[in-house]
Amino acid sequence: MGSKVTIEEANAFLSEAFNGAQNRSTVISMEDGHAVVRLKTGEEHLRPGNYISGPTQMSMADSVAYFVIFTKLGIVPMAVTSNLNINFLRPCIGEAVIADGRLMKLGRTLAVIEVDIRAEGSEKTSSHAIVTYSIPAK
Amino acid sequence: MGSKVTIEEANAFLSEAFNGAQNRSTVISMEDGHAVVRLKTGEEHLRPGNYISGPTQMSMADSVAYFVIFTKLGIVPMAVTSNLNINFLRPCIGEAVIADGRLMKLGRTLAVIEVDIRAEGSEKTSSHAIVTYSIPAK
Amino acid sequence: MGSKVTIEEANAFLSEAFNGAQNRSTVISMEDGHAVVRLKTGEEHLRPGNYISGPTQMSMADSVAYFVIFTKLGIVPMAVTSNLNINFLRPCIGEAVIADGRLMKLGRTLAVIEVDIRAEGSEKTSSHAIVTYSIPAK
Amino acid sequence: MGSKVTIEEANAFLSEAFNGAQNRSTVISMEDGHAVVRLKTGEEHLRPGNYISGPTQMSMADSVAYFVIFTKLGIVPMAVTSNLNINFLRPCIGEAVIADGRLMKLGRTLAVIEVDIRAEGSEKTSSHAIVTYSIPAK
Numbered sequence: 001m002g003s004k005v006t007i008e009e010a011n012a013f014l015s016e017a018f019n020g021a022q023n024r025s026t027v028i029s030m031e032d033g034h035a036v037v038r039l040k041t042g043e044e045h046l047r048p049g050n051y052i053s054g055p056t057q058m059s060m061a062d063s064v065a066y067f068v069i070f071t072k073l074g075i076v077p078m079a080v081t082s083n084l085n086i087n088f089l090r091p092c093i094g095e096a097v098i099a100d101g102r103l104m105k106l107g108r109t110l111a112v113i114e115v116d117i118r119a120e121g122s123e124k125t126s127s128h129a130i131v132t133y134s135i136p137a138k
Numbered sequence: 139m140g141s142k143v144t145i146e147e148a149n150a151f152l153s154e155a156f157n158g159a160q161n162r163s164t165v166i167s168m169e170d171g172h173a174v175v176r177l178k179t180g181e182e183h184l185r186p187g188n189y190i191s192g193p194t195q196m197s198m199a200d201s202v203a204y205f206v207i208f209t210k211l212g213i214v215p216m217a218v219t220s221n222l223n224i225n226f227l228r229p230c231i232g233e234a235v236i237a238d239g240r241l242m243k244l245g246r247t248l249a250v251i252e253v254d255i256r257a258e259g260s261e262k263t264s265s266h267a268i269v270t271y272s273i274p275a276k
Numbered sequence: 277m278g279s280k281v282t283i284e285e286a287n288a289f290l291s292e293a294f295n296g297a298q299n300r301s302t303v304i305s306m307e308d309g310h311a312v313v314r315l316k317t318g319e320e321h322l323r324p325g326n327y328i329s330g331p332t333q334m335s336m337a338d339s340v341a342y343f344v345i346f347t348k349l350g351i352v353p354m355a356v357t358s359n360l361n362i363n364f365l366r367p368c369i370g371e372a373v374i375a376d377g378r379l380m381k382l383g384r385t386l387a388v389i390e391v392d393i394r395a396e397g398s399e400k401t402s403s404h405a406i407v408t409y410s411i412p413a414k
Numbered sequence: 415m416g417s418k419v420t421i422e423e424a425n426a427f428l429s430e431a432f433n434g435a436q437n438r439s440t441v442i443s444m445e446d447g448h449a450v451v452r453l454k455t456g457e458e459h460l461r462p463g464n465y466i467s468g469p470t471q472m473s474m475a476d477s478v479a480y481f482v483i484f485t486k487l488g489i490v491p492m493a494v495t496s497n498l499n500i501n502f503l504r505p506c507i508g509e510a511v512i513a514d515g516r517l518m519k520l521g522r523t524l525a526v527i528e529v530d531i532r533a534e535g536s537e538k539t540s541s542h543a544i545v546t547y548s549i550p551a552k
Contacts, residue, residue, distance in 0.1 A: 017186070086222050223406070227381040330494075
């Protein structure tokens with residue numbers, strides 16, 4: 001089974017919804033129950049020591065979870081985050097960050113997505129999030 | 139007992155560490171085990187419908203927790219977030235957002251802070267976070 | 277406004293649903309959006325050093341949240357926990373434990389409850405939980 | 415690399431620490447950074463409909479995380495849970511429950527473990543937990 005939304009459609013949605021001008025994220029994979037977002041980091045994402053900031057990672061976790069839902073339901077802009085729980089495991093340092101989201105549960109009213117975040121090229125997870133979205137009633 | 143860091147010192151730290159130019163946050167209260175941050179929202183914080191975005195709220199939760207620690211320990215830039223858990227309870231709509239952080243526990247290696255976030259002027263909590271920081275060994 | 281379920285009704289439900297014989301919990305307060313459960317500890321709840329175990333505290337957090345929902349909706353046995361997040365802040369030592377639950381949000385499909393747990397007679401929180409229940413559709 | 419504690423040693427610790435008489439859990443795997451606990455369910459773990467209760471699953475998540483730490487550090491009874499976050503994804507129904515724990519991070523003062531819980535024989539995760547332990551200073 002494939003994704004209900006293509007990579008191109010996801011990126012078109014992303015630039016429209018989040019003011020493409022300043023956004024440096026792109027969706028690089030959309031499969032059934034699985035999505036990947038890549039962020040080319042800029043100065044605004046960094047802390048002293050070139051660490052990629054926690055809020056940058058949280059924001060990516062939130063976004064990629066949204067796209068995971070799109071792979072199953074199509075574009076549902078009214079899905080909203082109800083809970084996000086993130087553990088920061090190791091420093092994240094690099095020129096790009098990868099957020100990899102995988103569906104754990106899709107219920108009638110809730111979706112739960114697991115997200116791994118790491119610096120591009122690294123094999124070690126920098127942070128791990130569980131993100132729950134409320135799905136709007138049809 | 140008062141805060142080990144004044145409001146002025148906290149704001150000076152904030153503009154230096156986070157590139158004051160684009161940052162619209164200010165620390166508006168620093169008391170013993172309690173800090174408040176105010177964000178004047180801009181277009182970059184909004185979603186369609188003028189909702190203040192989840193990542194904006196998460197970022198504020200993370201910041202205010204950091205300042206709560208400062209009230210107890212002084213400026214400890216090397217404290218790092220180890221876990222952030224946030225529940226989004228209601229839409230957050232307004233021209234400014236208030237994040238109110240209160241210390242729950244200060245251990246030798248961990249600090250746990252509870253954060254309430256609401257639109258300025260509203261009495262209802264928009265989101266509620268528990269933020270855990272790792273405190274560097276002395 | 278009062279609770280939709282009385283203390284007596286809550287305790288009757290508790291002994292029936294959880295096999296009263298071995299259960300040492302009682303509901304001691306039921307108000308609008310607020311419930312309190314008390315556990316008289318036994319050997320099965322203790323760890324070496326007479327610490328009240330983490331699972332005992334988690335179980336109480338889960339129960340009291342359920343009763344908080346009852347104060348608003350009446351007895352809804354089909355409500356199920358969807359998420360529980362607990363932070364253990366301090367050792368819990370005592371002959372009885374108090375779990376105090378307060379409603380943070382009651383939506384159409386989700387309820388979010390904040391729980392403070394402490395040894396009876398202590399003013400310090402031993403553990404703090406946020407519990408989310410899925411509410412069955414009517 | 416193997417586990418620093420064998421399955422037999424882990425079970426001996428379990429029966430001693432948790433009053434073997436009534437405990438129906440056994441450790442069935444101990445590998446480097448990975449442990450599995452099996453619970454033969456009894457009436458005390460069940461809810462109407464033969465669902466295995468949430469507290470039973472939380473208790474297993476907490477235990478298996480502890481044993482994961484043992485695989486790395488040897489028996490460290492003073493490690494204590496600092497945070498447990500669990501998402502209940504699907505009903506758990508069966509005569510035995512399996513909790514599978516995997517180390518995500520072992521720091522100097524914190525260990526983070528991911529746990530999958532499912533009914534024995536089922537391929538679907540019933541609940542998923544992230545458990546953080548504080549490691550005592552040496």
